[in-house]
Amino acid sequence: MRIKKEAVVIGGGPAGMSAAASLAERGITDIVLLEKENRLGGVLSQCIHDGFGLVYYGKNYTGPEYSALYQEKIIENNIECITEATVLSVKAHETTRYYSVITVQVPAGTIEFETKAVILATGCRERGRGSIGIPGQRPSGIYTAGTAQAMINLMNYMPGKNVVIVGSGDIGLIMARRITLEGGRIICVVEKEALPGGLRRNILQCLEDYGIPLLTRATVTNIYGKERVTGVEISRLDEEGNIIQGSSSSYDCDTIILSVGLIPEDGMIETPHEGIFLCGNALYVHDLVDDVSLEGQIVAGQVENYLHALASGEEPGETRYAYPGIHTMRRKRGDILRRKKRPL
C-alpha cells in the first residue's frame, strides 16, 4: 500500500530540516522527512567546531548546536520523521508525470510513498583515492577527512598519530587542527593547486595558528606500507600540474587523510520527471551552512507554488525545473556559486 503525501523530503541534514520546517510553516503539513541515519543532523553532528550561523544568525554555533535549532523546529511543527530510512528509488508515477513514487528501505522492510513533490536534500559525498589516482600500496590508515572526523568526534577513536593531509579542503583543514589538539602530529597539508581550497579563515585558524606546513603545487605520488601506512612520497608540480622530476621526497607517516573535494549526491532520480526539487549540497557544494538553510526555505516556497498550481489545475510553470535552487541563487547572489580564491 502506498502512503500518500503532499511532499517528501529526503535527507535530514541542514538542507532537509530547513526545507521540512519551512514547508510546515507555510501550512504544508502532510509531509515526511526521511533520514538514513538513526538521528537528524547529517554531517553537522560530527562538526563539533564552531563557525556555523555567523552570517544569518550573527552567532557562532557549533555544528550540533546549529543542528539543534532546526531539530527544535521539526519538533515544534510536529513533522513526521523516519530515521534509518534509505531511499532505494524515486520514480515517476505510473499515470501522471506530476507525481513521484518513492521506495524506502527501513530495518523491517520496504515502504512506498506517493507524493506530489520530492525535495532532494541528500548532501554530498567525499571524493576518494580512486578518482584522484594516487599510486602505491593499499594499506590501512588512508581515510577521507569526513571519515576521520566521524572516528574522532563520534566514535572516540584516533585514526592516526602522524598524518599527511592531501588536499586543502575545509574538512581537511579542520581535521588538521582537530588531530593536533588531540595530540597527533600533522606532517603537512599537500595541495596540488597554487592556492588552498579551503576558506581563508580555516587556513588561518587551523593551519597557521598551529604552525602546520602547507605545501602548494605538490601532490602525493606514492604510498608505502603493506599493512599500515608507513610513509608517502610527495612531489612538486609545475604550473601545468606536471610532476617536476627530481622534486620527490619521502616522509614517514602512519595516516593519510584525503580532503580532495566533495561531489553532490544527486544521482537518485532514475527518470527525470516533474516535482523534483534539489537544495543544499545535493545541488552544489556550499561553503556555509547558512546558505544551505536559506536554500531549504527557498525550495519550500517553490514546492508551495508547485502544489498550488497542481491543486488549481494549472501548468506548474517555472517551478517544473529540477534545479530551482540554481535559478534562484544565481539571481540573488551571483558570487555564491564559485568561491574566489585569494592568495595568502
Added chain:
Amino acid sequence: MKRFDILIIGAGAVGNAIAREITKNNAAANVGILEKEPDTAFGISGRNSGVLHAGFNNRAGSLMAKLCVQGSEGFEKEAGELGISFKRTGKLVIARHEEDLPKLDKLKEQGETNGTRGLKIIDRTDFQKHNYDGIGIAALWSGMTGIFDPFEYTIALAETSAANGTSYYFGRQVTAIETAEADQGMRPDGKNGEERFIVTARNRKNGETEQFASQFLINSAGLYSDEICRMAGIHDYRIYPCRGEYHILDKKLSGSLELPVYPVPNEKEGGLGVHLTPTIHGNIMIGPSAEYFSEGQEREDYGTSREVMDVLIREGAELFPGIQSKDCIRSFAGVRPKLTSKTQGGYSDFVIGESEKVPGLIELVGIESPGLTSSIPIAKMVYSILKDRIPHNTGTHKEVQDRLKQRKGSQKMICLCESITEETVLEAYDKILKIGAIPTIKGIKNRARVTMGSCQGSFCTTQIIELLAKKRDLDPFELTWNGFESHLFTGRVRE
C-alpha cells in the same frame, strides 16, 4: 602436532577447489589447508579480470588449453552448485588494423584445435549485434567466454570445503618442510606416525611456530609455489612475478559495455593485453598491464604506479573512447606467477602432478591465467592422482547449500552505493568465522561488497565497525583492514 592425510599449502581458488573436490568425494579424508593471509581470496585469486576463459588463447596440446576448455564447459553446473553468480557474456578480440586479421584467424584455429566452441570471425557491421559499438575493423567472437566474481567463487569453494570438513589454518606462513625418504614413513614423535611430511609454519597472529604432519602435501602456493618446492628439496622451478594493474570505473558507466573486449594479444607479452571487462556487478575494469618484477623485488608488490595508471586510461580509451581518469573509483594490482622470464616472454604450461623426486608431493606451479577458469579441472586432476591412495571412501558429502537462504535480519542499509544491508554485513562476518578466517574489513568487503561502491567506504567504514561492535561484540581494535598490523586506529581519543 596436527596430523592430516592431505595438507594443502595456499587457500586460493586452486587450493580451495582441491580441498572441495577431495572432501566432496571422500568423507573420510582428513584435509588441512595452510594459508599465510588472514582470509581466502586475499592473494592473486581475487586479483584478476574475473573472466571465465574459453581456451582459445592457449597453445594447442597444452594442459592450459585442455583444463581451460574443461573449466569453461562445466561452469554453469559448478556455479549453480556453489550458488554464485555467473554470466556467459561472450567476448570480442578486436582487430584494429589489417595486419591483425591473420592473427584473428590463427586464434580461431588454435581455439578450434583446443575444442573451444562458439568461435567466429565477425566484421564491423556485426559489432552492434554483439553489443559492441567501439573501434575495430573485425573481431573474433567467443560465445563461451563469461564473467564472474573471483572473490565470490574462491570464497564459495572455501565455504563448501570447510563445511565438508576441511580444516583451515589462516595466518600460517610455511617456513620449513621436512620430508621422509621415499617409501619410508616418517616417525616424528616416535609413535606409529607414517606421515611423509612435517610442515612448520609461523602463526602470524602470535608469532608462534606450529607443526603439521601429513601423508600428502599439495603445493598450491601460487606466487610462492617455487619456494615451497625448494623447501621440499626441489629446485627445478623459478617463478617470474609479473604485475598487472587495473582500474575500476564507476557504475554510472555500467551498461555501456556488456562483454569483455580485448585487443589482439601480443605474443611476446606475458599477458592478454589491456582489455575492458564488465564485472558481474556492473562496473567496468581496465587492465591489466604486464610488468615483470626485477630480481629481488618483493613478490607481492600489489602497488600501483603513476606511469601505468596513465597508460591504462590511454589504452582503455583507445578501445572504448570517452573513458576518463576521473571515472575511476579504485585501482588495484595482481601478480602473475609466470614460469617464463621477461626475455622468454609468452606462456609456459601449468606444472601439475606428483613430484618424481619427492613422492607424495603434488606440484602445482605456474598456475597463472587461465588458472581461475581451470581451477576445478585442476582439482579433479589432483584428486585422480590421490583418490586410491587415501583412506577408504566412506561416503560423499552433500554440498551444503545455505548461500541463498531467506533474508530476515535487519534490512537497514549500511552501504548506499551498493545497497547492502546490516544483515548482509553480519552474515559476511559470520561466514568469515565459519571457515576459520580472521575478520578484516577487506574480507567483509570481498563477501558483502561494502566499500566497493563509488564512495569507497567513506560513509560505511565507520558504520561497519560500529555494527560489528554492537551486534557481534567485536572490539574495534581487533578488527583490521587486511590483517595483522593493518590497524584501523592508533588508540582512543580520550580514555
